[in-house]
Amino acid sequence: MTYATTDTAERSVEVREVAPSAIDAALAAASGVPAFRAKYADFAGRSSVDLGELPILTKDELAGALDDLVELARDRLAGAYVYGSGGTTSAPKLSLIPSEMFVSAVLAEWRPLTPQDVLVNFNTPGRLWSSHNFFNMLAHQSGAVVIPLGSVDEEVEMKEWLDFVERLGATALDATPSHIAHILEFCRSAERPPPPFRKLLWTGEGYGNRPLALTRELMPDAELYGFYGSTETWVVGCNGPTCPVDTFHVLRHQHVELQDGIVLVTNTHPASINPILRYRIGDRGRFVACPCGRPEPALQLLGRDDPQFKFVSILITPQEIAGVAESDPAVRAVQLALFRLGKPEERMELRLLVEPAAQRAEVERRVEQAILTQVYRLGWAVGSAPESFSVRAVDELSVNQRTGKTPLVVHDEPEGAA
Numbered sequence: 001m002t003y004a005t006t007d008t009a010e011r012s013v014e015v016r017e018v019a020p021s022a023i024d025a026a027l028a029a030a031s032g033v034p035a036f037r038a039k040y041a042d043f044a045g046r047s048s049v050d051l052g053e054l055p056i057l058t059k060d061e062l063a064g065a066l067d068d069l070v071e072l073a074r075d076r077l078a079g080a081y082v083y084g085s086g087g088t089t090s091a092p093k094l095s096l097i098p099s100e101m102f103v104s105a106v107l108a109e110w111r112p113l114t115p116q117d118v119l120v121n122f123n124t125p126g127r128l129w130s131s132h133n134f135f136n137m138l139a140h141q142s143g144a145v146v147i148p149l150g151s152v153d154e155e156v157e158m159k160e161w162l163d164f165v166e167r168l169g170a171t172a173l174d175a176t177p178s179h180i181a182h183i184l185e186f187c188r189s190a191e192r193p194p195p196p197f198r199k200l201l202w203t204g205e206g207y208g209n210r211p212l213a214l215t216r217e218l219m220p221d222a223e224l225y226g227f228y229g230s231t232e233t234w235v236v237g238c239n240g241p242t243c244p245v246d247t248f249h250v251l252r253h254q255h256v257e258l259q260d261g262i263v264l265v266t267n268t269h270p271a272s273i274n275p276i277l278r279y280r281i282g283d284r285g286r287f288v289a290c291p292c293g294r295p296e297p298a299l300q301l302l303g304r305d306d307p308q309f310k311f312v313s314i315l316i317t318p319q320e321i322a323g324v325a326e327s328d329p330a331v332r333a334v335q336l337a338l339f340r341l342g343k344p345e346e347r348m349e350l351r352l353l354v355e356p357a358a359q360r361a362e363v364e365r366r367v368e369q370a371i372l373t374q375v376y377r378l379g380w381a382v383g384s385a386p387e388s389f390s391v392r393a394v395d396e397l398s399v400n401q402r403t404g405k406t407p408l409v410v411h412d413e414p415e416g417a418a
Contacts, residue, residue, distance in 0.1 A: 082267040144172075
């Protein structure tokens with residue numbers, strides 16, 4: 001294994017480099033995808049290509065190769081899953097992942113469960129979501145017992161299910177941080193202790209201040225195990241109880257570059273179906289020395305670098321919502337107002353400028369229904385928290401007083417603004 005020194009704002013750290021043979025193999029696989037032949041044509045026949053010479057792969061480019069990837073997957077001896085990561089129901093962003101889901105490679109470096117554990121899988125199955133299946137497989141290959149429960153949103157059911165999993169001797173749970181916070185807030189309001197979970201496995205969004213405060217208050221001895229990645233790249237890095245929740249150790253088959261702080265990922269696993277070669281995952285980060293004491297540098301995440309954002313644990317692009325709303329003939333312009341994004345009480349209000357002759361209430365109802373049925377998975381997620389999303393016709397949209405521009409997204413304005 002070779003290393004290169006990278007200077008950070010704080011210190012020099014040793015960053016693992018990807019082996020030339022692994023680059024060649026990843027390039028050959030990507031070049032074999034018809035949609036990418038032109039992209040990598042200048043590198044055909046070359047060996048020992050420097051990774052930095054290769055062009056960056058974008059989300060749209062990968063999405064455009066889906067049909068080719070499905071055909072290539074049909075020629076494999078092993079099976080594959082199709083998972084979704086966003087978009088609309090008519091054009092979701094899809095990904096092809098080997099049926100084994102790289103779990104063996106993950107467990108070689110990150111093993112949060114033992115055969116003595118009983119894991120409650122709170123991630124929701126179906127609708128092309130990936131986390132539920134992943135954690136079932138992780139428990140299976142760890143020799144643990146798994147209770148594949150799925151998300152529990154109704155407070156009338158919460159007590160019964162928590163009593164049930166406690167009776168079965170649950171020792172661990174997996175869920176998004178938002179759902180962990182929801183469970184703990186229920187326990188606190190019901191004045192009942194949480195089940196004796198010793199381990200909390202999480203993914204899907206950052207472990208924000210609210211979930212962390214609730215965890216430390218109600219489950220001070222629970223160990224946190226998180227992983228970072230995306231549906232396209234799969235698991236990129238993991239952390240454990242002695243790591244900061246925003247810092248992850250990159251897996252050996254994954255390679256991370258930072259280009260002006262932008263995270264680029266290359267997956268060198270031979271079973272990979274998606275050609276993840278310098279893929280712009282959509283985050284910013286830096287390499288740091290992790291307080292856990294592991295000698296290699298870790299990746300600390302600093303936020304998003306693209307217009308996508310997480311809302312009710314769904315990755316959303318504002319343009320997707322705007323596009324659905326603006327397809328209504330009575331809608332002239334739209335604006336998204338986000339309140340307390342990333343908090344348990346987060347809320348989105350879609351503001352509409354409508355034609356003067358239009359019936360506002362009817363347009364609001366029509367647009368809301370269209371968005372909740374067409375924006376991928378949003379309607380399902382909002383169904384458990386209907387107060388988190390609303391549509392409102394307004395007389396004017398908010399304007400940036402300095403530039404005179406009308407932004408598509410505004411944050412935490414006073415209630416009833418515009």
